[in-house]
Amino acid sequence: MCNRDAALREIASLQDAAARDTPLGRLDPRAKILTVLGFAVVVVSFDRYAVTALLPLALFPLGLAAAGCIPLGVILRKVLIASPFALMVGLFNPWFDTQSVALAGGLHIGAGWLSLASIVIRFVLTVSATLLLVAGTGVVPLCHGLRALGVPPALTQQLLLLQRYTLVLTGEATRMQLAHALRGGALRGLPLAQWASLLGHLLLRALQRAQRVHQAMLSRGFAGALPVANSYGWHSCDTLFLLGCSAFFVLVRGVHLPQALGAVLLRVAA
Amino acid sequence: MSAPVLEVCALAFAYPDGQQALFDVSFAVTAGEAVGIIGSNGAGKSTLLLHLNGVHQAAQGHVVVNGQVVSRGNVQQVRRSVGMVFQDPDDQLFMPTVADDVAFGPSNMGLSTSEVASRVAQALDAVGAAHLAQRAPYRLSGGEKRAVALAGVLAMRPDVLVLDEPSAALDPLARRRLIHWLRELPHTRLIASHDLDLVQDVCSRVLVLREGRLVADGTPAAIFADAALLQRCHLEPPLRQQAKP
Numbered sequence: 001m002c003n004r005d006a007a008l009r010e011i012a013s014l015q016d017a018a019a020r021d022t023p024l025g026r027l028d029p030r031a032k033i034l035t036v037l038g039f040a041v042v043v044v045s046f047d048r049y050a051v052t053a054l055l056p057l058a059l060f061p062l063g064l065a066a067a068g069c070i071p072l073g074v075i076l077r078k079v080l081i082a083s084p085f086a087l088m089v090g091l092f093n094p095w096f097d098t099q100s101v102a103l104a105g106g107l108h109i110g111a112g113w114l115s116l117a118s119i120v121i122r123f124v125l126t127v128s129a130t131l132l133l134v135a136g137t138g139v140v141p142l143c144h145g146l147r148a149l150g151v152p153p154a155l156t157q158q159l160l161l162l163q164r165y166t167l168v169l170t171g172e173a174t175r176m177q178l179a180h181a182l183r184g185g186a187l188r189g190l191p192l193a194q195w196a197s198l199l200g201h202l203l204l205r206a207l208q209r210a211q212r213v214h215q216a217m218l219s220r221g222f223a224g225a226l227p228v229a230n231s232y233g234w235h236s237c238d239t240l241f242l243l244g245c246s247a248f249f250v251l252v253r254g255v256h257l258p259q260a261l262g263a264v265l266l267r268v269a270a
Numbered sequence: 271m272s273a274p275v276l277e278v279c280a281l282a283f284a285y286p287d288g289q290q291a292l293f294d295v296s297f298a299v300t301a302g303e304a305v306g307i308i309g310s311n312g313a314g315k316s317t318l319l320l321h322l323n324g325v326h327q328a329a330q331g332h333v334v335v336n337g338q339v340v341s342r343g344n345v346q347q348v349r350r351s352v353g354m355v356f357q358d359p360d361d362q363l364f365m366p367t368v369a370d371d372v373a374f375g376p377s378n379m380g381l382s383t384s385e386v387a388s389r390v391a392q393a394l395d396a397v398g399a400a401h402l403a404q405r406a407p408y409r410l411s412g413g414e415k416r417a418v419a420l421a422g423v424l425a426m427r428p429d430v431l432v433l434d435e436p437s438a439a440l441d442p443l444a445r446r447r448l449i450h451w452l453r454e455l456p457h458t459r460l461i462a463s464h465d466l467d468l469v470q471d472v473c474s475r476v477l478v479l480r481e482g483r484l485v486a487d488g489t490p491a492a493i494f495a496d497a498a499l500l501q502r503c504h505l506e507p508p509l510r511q512q513a514k515p
Contacts, residue, residue, distance in 0.1 A: 215325045216362040219354040221378030
């Protein structure tokens with residue numbers, strides 16, 4: 001199976017996850033969006049050197065994955081693909097921020113390394129929560145939720161169309177790669193001129209396909225605004241989810257849970 | 271004879287790269303007629319169809335739907351009257367579930383939620399796809415996708431149904447089912463197809479396009495009996511007719 005096939009299967013598996021009837025899927029998209037937004041705000045509000053204090057927040061994405069029956073492997077692979085961007089942000093911190101910080105047990109470490117670790121943890125937490133929000137909700141309900149929260153329709157429609165055209169582009173790339181593999185072997189080691197030709201063809205084919213998709217939408221009365229089929233309603237479980245998660249975030253932000261847990265354990269041991 | 275529901279008058283069209291796709295095409299279709307449009311690849315069939323609901327605007331000549339000349343000003347109204355089913359159903363289906371996708375057209379028409387739901391149920395029922403309502407479109411078979419694409423257009427309750435290669439990539443059973451639906455539908459139908467047996471089964475009239483020009487307009491029996499015309503247009507009689515001794 002080629003990489004593009006795998007990518008398509010992963011997109012399909014995320015869409016399937018969103019279509020399943022799960023506790024997470026049944027929640028109102030607005031509740032999920034607000035909760036994930038609150039989570040992101042709490043994550044970025046920590047001190048730049050915070051590492052252990054952030055760790056309890058991992059319970060939130062883990063809980064989302066469990067409630068949405070979403071395979072963590074798919075989410076982690078996607079986080080890994082995007083991770084170079086986070087690493088780039090903090091890559092030079094160990095060299096520029098050389099101040100020494102004392103750790104438990106008399107160990108010392110450069111503050112730059114701590115801030116790099118903090119950036120990576122924040123990235124993993126926020127990106128995985130966002131991916132789980134999409135996988136546990138579906139792009140269309142998510143856009144309806146965003147619109148209901150007052151996000152301009154132009155933005156939500158761009159999001160919907162971006163998803164549609166990503167699938168179109170990935171599909172075209174899969175077919176081209178297969179056609180090339182059947183006649184010319186692997187893409188690795190292909191001369192630059194052939195790469196340019198392949199990419200040019202991919203762009204033109206994707207454009208033609210996108211034109212047909214757009215024509216099909218126009219033919220069914222699309223006039224620039226996607227219809228809102230709001231079949232959701234805010235229920236007590238949505239309030240409970242939002243308040244419960246928010247309380248957890250406030251607790252983690254206000255109390256250094258690993259330290260508190262360590263202190264309790266030490267007291268018990270003593 | 272009743273007034274035409276659709277008229278194409280001296281229609282000509284060239285693509286932006288200068289390629290002339292249609293030359294002086296004229297015909298009229300009356301309510302309830304089933305018209306086949308045949309021609310070799312590149313004859314201009316799909317380009318012609320895209321003019322009928324205003325996706326392409328006529329460079330010369332005009333298209334009249336229900337007495338109104340198609341223009342940018344009335345294109346939304348025209349698209350309510352002329353529903354188009356595209357050649358590749360994957361170009362058409364994009365919502366998360368079949369029911370959402372069939373609801374796309376009626377929702378764009380500004381109908382109430384209950385009216386949309388009622389139309390979705392009726393359209394899916396009409397093509398035998400009611401059981402697929404909650405399925406994801408990309409998980410369907412080719413025949414199921416075709417049925418859902420047709421339902422998506424039927425739900426808009428158009429006067430004229432335009433279908434581009436409706437039997438492409440269908441297995442024999444799905445094709446037979448499609449022919450059955452197309453014969454039963456009360457709409458005015460325009461069907462562009464290379465499947466000449468389908469055209470013979472469904473249509474009472476056939477238009478032949480060759481290099482962007484309308485070169486023949488007649489009954490299926492007359493068109494498919496004209497060997498010289500078919501040869502000139504790179505066509506052959508329907509397979510069923512060829513099999514006869």
